[in-house]
Amino acid sequence: MEHFPLFLDLRGRRVLVVGAGLVAARKIALLRSAGARVTVVAKAAHPSVQAQAERGEIDLHLSTFEPRWLNGMWLVIAATDDEALNHAVAVAAAERHLWCNVVDDAARSSAQVPAIVDRAPITIAISSGGAAPVIARRLRERIEALVAPSIGALTALARRRRAAIRRTRPQLAARRRFYHWLLDGPVHDALRAAQPERAEALLAQALNEGESPVPGKVLLVGAGPGDPGLLTLRGLRALNEADVILHDRLVSDEVLQLARRDALRISVGKTPGEDHEATQRRIHALMLEHARQGLTVVRLKGGDPLVYGRGGEELLALRAHGIACEVVPGITAALACGAYAGIPLTHRGLADRLTLATAHRSADAEAARTESGHTRVYYMGVERLGTLRAQLLRDLPADTACAIVENGSRPEQRTLHATLATVLDEARAHAIASPALLIVGEVAALGQELAWFGQTLTSPARAGATRAPEDGALLAA
Known part of the structure; x- marks a missing residue:
């Protein structure tokens, strides 16, 4: 161990900061959050430091540094861009047996300021002894993700x-x-x-x-659309708390790899053609079975658990049997697919309304009866693309822009741009398969200009080659 870790109680104690630039301002904020009485000595001060002095939050002295400023101090921070001045501060502090941190200068520092995870009164500090501060900060980021506020x-x-x-x-x-x-x-x-x-x-x-036995519980967690980087911090913590994970088939392997290694993983995904009601009853039974054993169960769903994920039904089943539950939202496919395809779902002058719908219920909702300036996003719309397109063409022009985003946010993402007139033929020609999502409205055309991720598909006629449909194409998500 190169450095002895120590937590200092600075409440009401005087600390000197030499320097008043932006770097010093960050140190001042950190010291004040710990309750220190901060004195700043500098020839000139950044406006934010000056403002704190004017509010009486710190003592600011626009002066050159002299060793006398160390009198009565418990700690010293040298935060200037003048190496000679920083060296002088460190020497003067050492002569008085005062701990001194020279910012970004481990050799002159007798104390290091670590990267901090603040969960007051819990404080987690990570230090590389000044050898590699970036590594310490990266470790802090990982710990931040795992330690709940x-x-x-x-x-x-x-x-x-x-x-x-x-x-x-x-x-x-x-x-x-x-x-x-x-x-x-x-x-x-x-x-x-x-x-x-x-x-x-x-x-x-x-x-x-006396404490009762820890009861089991179920967390309904949204895994997002597939990119593990879109999993929320709370979702990541839930995966690391889980004893059992019941996951859908659309949850990516990359997201599952973030889970606790010894958690029991059970695939409960529905597939086209299967009895979905029977599958849902089995999911309810599995949640209850494991939670009643006192286990933490994560019900991991693609996208968001309460947006076309039957999460409400699962919550009702859990509540009916007295099982504690929690919902961890996820990024739903509409938002992710739009963003990753470069399609703003709302856009000034083009669309000020947004509807999220499922193609399974499009007829009930009379989906096509809308005006311009309206973006519609259809989940599970690929299998019923022909029927859905016919409904939309009743009231929308045939040249209405639309886009199908397949495997949104994943490395294999493909975005097909078309119109209502051509979308069915082009989807077949490109063998578009689930999971895929249909976006209809003027904003869809912007994706051809703003696309930044994945593959953008062109018309087969323009591309010069057509890929034959594969087994499983045009299946529901």
Whole structure:
């Protein structure tokens, strides 16, 4: 170990910062967040530093550095672009046995400022000893993704009730079990759900009556459209908490690779032609079976669980059987496919309305009865493309722009640009297959100019070659 890690209580203690530029301003903000009384010495100050001084938040002295400024200080930060001045500050601090950090100069620093994950009162610090700050920051980013913000609230609650916990759990082993229960059980779940009063009540009940066994729960998690980079941070945390993962067939392998390695993975995806109602009943049964064993179950769905994902039905089934549940939204296919195909779903002067629909219900909704300036996005529309196109042509011009985005956000994404007149023939010619999504409206044409990801398909006649349809083409998503 090259450096001894230490957390300093700077509340009310004086810290000197030499320098008042943008780098110094960042250090000042960090010190003030820790409660330090900050004195700044510099020949000139950045406007943001000057403004803090005018508000009385820091003491600013527009002066040259002299060793006397170190009197009464607990810590020194040298944050100037003058190497000679930084060296002088470090030498003067060492003579007074004061810890000194020279920004971006490990050799002159007796103290390092680490990369910080702040979940106050939990603080996680990562330092490379100045050898590779970028690596420390990257590690911090990974830890940020895994540590829920609610851990800070849980720790603060435990601190407030620490005396009662020690009184009711005088044995160390019993206290350890209790803290594990706090972290894994209903108190933390209540804080994650922004219900602090309920968390307080559950903790008080556990102190008086003893902690109950940690119940199982189900998290409905949106995996997004396929690109693992679009998974939310909360979704990533859920995958790392899971004992069991029930995943759809459209969830990409790249997303599943982010999950906890020892989690049980069960594919429950529906396929075309199968009895979807029977499959859905099996999903309900699996969720209940594993949650009743006290396990954390992640029901992982492509896109968003509550947008054409039957997530509402699953929530109702869980509530009917008293199973705790949580919803983690995901990026739904319409938003992702539009973005990755360069198609703005709303655009000033072209579209100020947006409808998300499913081709399975298009007839009920009289889909084509709309005016211009309206973007429509159809999920599961490829299998019924012929019927859907006929409905749209009842009221929309044949030259209305449309686009089909296949495998949106994935490396194999293809975007077919066409009109209502040509889309069916061109989809067949290019063997467009599920998962694919249909976008109809004037904004669809913008994708030909704004496309930035994947392959953009041209008309077979213009391309000079036509790929024959393959088995599985034009299937529903």
